[in-house]
Amino acid sequence: xxxxxxxxxxxxxxxxxxxxxxxxxxxxxxxxxxxxxxxxxxxxxxxxxxxxxxxxxxxxxxxxxxxxxxxxxxxxxxxxxxxxxxxxxxxxxxxxxxxxxxxxxxxxxxxxxxxxxxxxxxxxxxxxxxxxxxxxxxxxxxxxxxxxxxxxxxx
Amino acid sequence: xxxxxxxxxxxxxxxxxxxxxxxxxxxxxxxxxxxxxxxxxxxxxxxxxxxxxxxxxxxxxxxxxxxxxxxxxxxxxxxxxxxxxxxxxxxxxxxxxxxxxxxxxxxxxxxxxxxxxxxxxxxxxxxxxxxxxxxxxxxxxxxxxxxxxxxxxxxxxxxxxxxxxxxxxxxxxxxxxxxxxxxxxxxxxxxxxxxxxxxxxxxxxxxxxxxxxxxxxxxxxxxxxxxxxxxxxxxxxxxxxxxxxxxxxxxxxxxxxxxxxxxxxxxxxxxxxxxxxxxxxxxxxxxxxxxxxxxxxxxxxxxxxxxxxxxxxxxxxxxxxxxxxxxxxxxxxxxxxxxxxxxxxxxxxxxxxxxxxxxxxxxxxxxxxxxxxxxxxxxxxxxxxxxxxxxxxxxxxxxxxxxxxxxxx
Ligand SMILES: Cc1cc2nc3c(=O)[nH]c(=O)nc-3n(C[C@H](O)[C@H](O)[C@H](O)COP(=O)(O)O)c2cc1C
Ligand code: SF4
Ligand code: FES
Numbered sequence: 160x161x162x163x164x165x166x167x168x169x170x171x172x173x174x175x176x177x178x179x180x181x182x183x184x185x186x187x188x189x190x191x192x193x194x195x196x197x198x199x200x201x202x203x204x205x206x207x208x209x210x211x212x213x214x215x216x217x218x219x220x221x222x223x224x225x226x227x228x229x230x231x232x233x234x235x236x237x238x239x240x241x242x243x244x245x246x247x248x249x250x251x252x253x254x255x256x257x258x259x260x261x262x263x264x265x266x267x268x269x270x271x272x273x274x275x276x277x278x279x280x281x282x283x284x285x286x287x288x289x290x291x292x293x294x295x296x297x298x299x300x301x302x303x304x305x306x307x308x309x310x311x312x313x314x
Numbered sequence: 315x316x317x318x319x320x321x322x323x324x325x326x327x328x329x330x331x332x333x334x335x336x337x338x339x340x341x342x343x344x345x346x347x348x349x350x351x352x353x354x355x356x357x358x359x360x361x362x363x364x365x366x367x368x369x370x371x372x373x374x375x376x377x378x379x380x381x382x383x384x385x386x387x388x389x390x391x392x393x394x395x396x397x398x399x400x401x402x403x404x405x406x407x408x409x410x411x412x413x414x415x416x417x418x419x420x421x422x423x424x425x426x427x428x429x430x431x432x433x434x435x436x437x438x439x440x441x442x443x444x445x446x447x448x449x450x451x452x453x454x455x456x457x458x459x460x461x462x463x464x465x466x467x468x469x470x471x472x473x474x475x476x477x478x479x480x481x482x483x484x485x486x487x488x489x490x491x492x493x494x495x496x497x498x499x500x501x502x503x504x505x506x507x508x509x510x511x512x513x514x515x516x517x518x519x520x521x522x523x524x525x526x527x528x529x530x531x532x533x534x535x536x537x538x539x540x541x542x543x544x545x546x547x548x549x550x551x552x553x554x555x556x557x558x559x560x561x562x563x564x565x566x567x568x569x570x571x572x573x574x575x576x577x578x579x580x581x582x583x584x585x586x587x588x589x590x591x592x593x594x595x596x597x598x599x600x601x602x603x604x605x606x607x608x609x610x611x612x613x614x615x616x617x618x619x620x621x622x623x624x625x626x627x628x629x630x631x632x633x634x635x636x637x638x639x640x641x642x643x644x645x646x647x648x649x650x651x652x653x654x655x656x657x658x659x660x661x662x663x664x665x666x667x668x669x670x671x672x673x674x675x676x677x678x679x680x681x682x683x684x685x686x687x688x689x690x691x692x693x694x695x696x697x698x699x700x701x702x703x704x705x706x707x708x709x710x711x712x713x714x715x716x717x718x719x720x721x722x723x
């Protein structure tokens with residue numbers, strides 16, 4: 160991991176919002192965004208700059224679904240399984256994605272192309288079943304449409 | 315009904331400040347800044363506006379409590395964490411009319427005596443975050459944010475916080491914990507945020523939709539507002555209709571239309587035959603009666619709660635056990651784990667419901683789950699645990715025979 164990728168971003172946040180604990184979450188978010196995960200060096204850097212013990216930083220990271228210390232795939236697929244999506248057959252769509260990618264929910268593919276996550280409501284219930292791939296929204300999914308979406312990302 | 319909350323949705327470039335100003339935007343702020351803060355609050359109290367985030371607490375009263383505190387500084391935080399399954403209304407405003415929200419937030423800050431406001435938006439709302447960030451920049455450039463706003467002597471600025479994927483952070487004390495850089499675990503109350511909120515200072519936490527009623531109240535008066543919709547809990551409501559309906563979506567309608575009207579006149583009917591509906595997302599109790607009026611009091615009288623207005627429709631082809639199990643999987647995963655009764659209760663209920671779904675339930679577990687629901691309601695620290703068993707308990711009460719058919723012979 161190229162340190163400068165996250166460090167400049169963190170320094171920007173620290174400059175804008177100050178070196179206090181209230182800046183921890185915004186810092187973690189820019190690191191996650193820049194690297195796709197939160198590397199150990201970044202945690203050390205935050206510990207030193209925010210004066211927050213590492214254990215508390217880990218505590219925060221593990222609390223939030225969008226933060227992780229594990230390297231993620233290039234595409235993070237977040238498929239919703241909350242009730243409105245479930246009623247519109249999200250489980251069938253999830254099954255197809257798992258089969259197409261050869262991984263289960265919570266896993267990352269060996270080639271680091273895909274991470275698959277099952278998440279609660281994304282606020283897209285009018286387009287149920289719905290998912291996001293990175294910051295992009297996909298709605299009204301069917302077993303056919305999801306196959307096509309993945310095929311397009313794969314090439 | 316004339317639209318109040320979504321009047322700008324659909325206008326080209328509705329998110330741009332020039333378009334907003336062209337439609338009379340920031341006039342309410344001008345008017346409010348010409349009033350005394352306590353008169354702004356009096357007007358909001360007269361409107362009988364209650365919170366649209368779930369708890370339906372009177373907004374004017376919340377502002378008065380926050381204003382009355384002597385500690386300084388004070389804060390106002392807008393809750394845009396929108397996480398209750400079936401809720402997708404705040405997103406419509408964030409994306410289409412961010413200046414309506416900003417105008418309201420500034421008025422709120424003025425009313426309670428805060429010089430800083432926050433908007434906490436869930437992290438998955440990428441486009442909404444970008445839109446609000448742009449709107450804040452525009453409002454700063456035009457002098458609606460910053461020092462001495464419109465020459466009134468009142469200074470106010472706004473900071474955005476992004477959530478990072480935790481439903482419980484929508485609970486107001488968890489939201490403040492999250493902003494402080496902690497795990498988003500709710501706190502026990504009292505003290506309420508109005509007394510001790512962000513960094514221990516008095517903080518008013520208001521939902522996006524709640525706030526967006528404020529500009530219209532400023533312009534037309536609380537009296538006018540109180541005559542819209544249901545006299546008990548007046549105003550317009552953004553109903554989020556989802557599940558087994560032909561036309562899901564967000565509908566702005568006067569508070570108190572019936573479930574039937576919402577589904578048939580706006581949602582173009584049920585996909586299949588109607589079985590039941592959840593009026594306030596998966597934290598609410600099932601309703602099997604289509605003639606219930608969807609205002610806070612009527613829904614409560616019918617044994618459920620309107621909450622955020624997430625109306626999820628369920629058809630006859632659906633197993634109610636699967637519905638209950640789905641909601642419990644959600645709560646078991648999203649429980650923050652602080653109270654053992656919620657952490658363990660949601661997991662055990664999930665296990666029991668999974669057994670029922672597979673035809674291996676035990677008869678005595680039905681009453682056990684009802685009792686568990688009562689214990690959680692009485693003893694859990696926050697609304698998540700208190701409401702987690704609602705859908706399941708109402709499913710057992712309304713459709714007991716369905717469960718009994720799944721008891722292991
Ligand atoms: C588990 C849980 C999640 C909540 N999520 C939200 C939310 O996403 N948005 C929201 O506005 N209120 C949410 N609330 C309600 C807030 O605690 C709080 O009552 C509300 O933000 C106050 O604003 P209001 O008075 O304008 O409704 C949630 C409550 C609980 C218990
Ligand atoms: S009720 Fe549940 S979610 Fe709420 S504080 Fe307790 S454990 Fe956490
Ligand atoms: S339930 Fe899936 S997006 Fe809301």
